Amino acid sequence: MEISNYIILATALFAIGVIGVLTRRNSIIIFMCVELMLNAANLLLVAFSQMHNLRLGKYYPTLASDAQIFVFFSMVVAAAEVSVGLAIIVMLYRNTRSVDVNFLNRLKN
Amino acid sequence: MNITQILFWILSVLTLGGAIMVITSKNVIHSILFLIITFFAISGHYVLLNAQFLAIVNIIVYAGAIMVLFLFVVMLMNLNSAAEPQRNKYLLYGGTIAGSSLLLVLVAALKQSADTSQLVQMKTGDIGLVSNLGKALFTNYVFPFEISSVLFLSAMVGAVIISKQER
Numbered sequence: 001m002e003i004s005n006y007i008i009l010a011t012a013l014f015a016i017g018v019i020g021v022l023t024r025r026n027s028i029i030i031f032m033c034v035e036l037m038l039n040a041a042n043l044l045l046v047a048f049s050q051m052h053n054l055r056l057g058k059y060y061p062t063l064a065s066d067a068q069i070f071v072f073f074s075m076v077v078a079a080a081e082v083s084v085g086l087a088i089i090v091m092l093y094r095n096t097r098s099v100d101v102n103f104l105n106r107l108k109n
Numbered sequence: 110m111n112i113t114q115i116l117f118w119i120l121s122v123l124t125l126g127g128a129i130m131v132i133t134s135k136n137v138i139h140s141i142l143f144l145i146i147t148f149f150a151i152s153g154h155y156v157l158l159n160a161q162f163l164a165i166v167n168i169i170v171y172a173g174a175i176m177v178l179f180l181f182v183v184m185l186m187n188l189n190s191a192a193e194p195q196r197n198k199y200l201l202y203g204g205t206i207a208g209s210s211l212l213l214v215l216v217a218a219l220k221q222s223a224d225t226s227q228l229v230q231m232k233t234g235d236i237g238l239v240s241n242l243g244k245a246l247f248t249n250y251v252f253p254f255e256i257s258s259v260l261f262l263s264a265m266v267g268a269v270i271i272s273k274q275e276r
C-alpha cells in the first residue's frame with residue numbers, strides 16, 4: 001500500500017474533525033471531534049513509521065519503534081486530557097444547565 | 110487487488126463513514142457509538158500495519174476508557190433527548206466550506222511532494238510488537254514513561270478539584 005493512501009485518509013479524518021469543531025455547538029461533540037483529529041495524527045505517525053522501517057530498517061533498527069512510542073505517549077496525554085476536559089464540561093453543565101458553547105460568554109461582561 | 114488492499118479500503122470506508130456520522134447525527138449517544146466504530150476501524154488499521162501493541166492500546170484506552178467516560182457523562186447529564194437549539198445555517202455552511210478547503214489545500218500540497226508513492230510495510234516487520242516496544246519503553250524511554258505517571262496523577266487531582274461541588 002502506498003503512503004499517499006494513508007496521507008489522504010488521515011487528512012480526510014482530520015478535516016472531518018475540523019468541520020465538526022466548526023459546525024457543532026454541543027461541547028461534548030466538539031470534544032469528540034478533537035479526539036478524532038488526534039487519532040488522525042496518530043494513524044499517520046504509525047503509517048510513516050512503517051514506511052521508514054521498510055526503507056531504513058536494516059540500518060537503523062530502532063528508528064521506527066521510536067515513532068510508535070511517540071504515538072503511545074500521545075495516547076497517554078489524550079487520556080489525561082479527556083478526564084480533565086470532561087470534568088470541565090460537567091462543571092459547565094452544572095453552572096449553565098446546558099453544554100452549548102454559545103452560553104460560554106460569561107467572561108464578556 | 111489482494112486481501113490487504115481490500116481490508117484497507119473496507120477499514121477506510123468504515124473510518125470515514127463513522128467519522129461523518131459522528132458530526133452529523135443529532136443524538137449525542139449515537140455520535141459516541143459511531144466514534145467507537147471509528148476507533149475500532151483505526152485499531153484495524155494498526156493491526157494491518159502490524160502495530161499490534163498500539164492496536165490493543167487504542168482499543169483499551171480509547172474504545173474502553175475514554176468512550177465509557179463520554180457515555181457516562183452524557184447519561185449523567187441526561188442529554189440524550191436534548192436537541193441542539195437554533196443551529197446557525199451560515200455557521201454550518203461556513204464551517205463545512207472551511208474544513209473542505211483545508212482538506213483540499215492539504216491534499217493539493219501533498220500532490221506536489223515527491224515521494225508519496227513510497228510503500229508502507231504491511232503485515233510484516235516486528236517493530237510494533239509488544240516485546241520490542243516494551244524493551245524500548247523501559248530502556249530508552251523509561252524517564253518519560255515515569256513522567257507520564259506524574260501527568261496522570263495531576264490529571265486525576267485536577268479532575269477531582271474541578272468537578273468538586275463547592276459549598
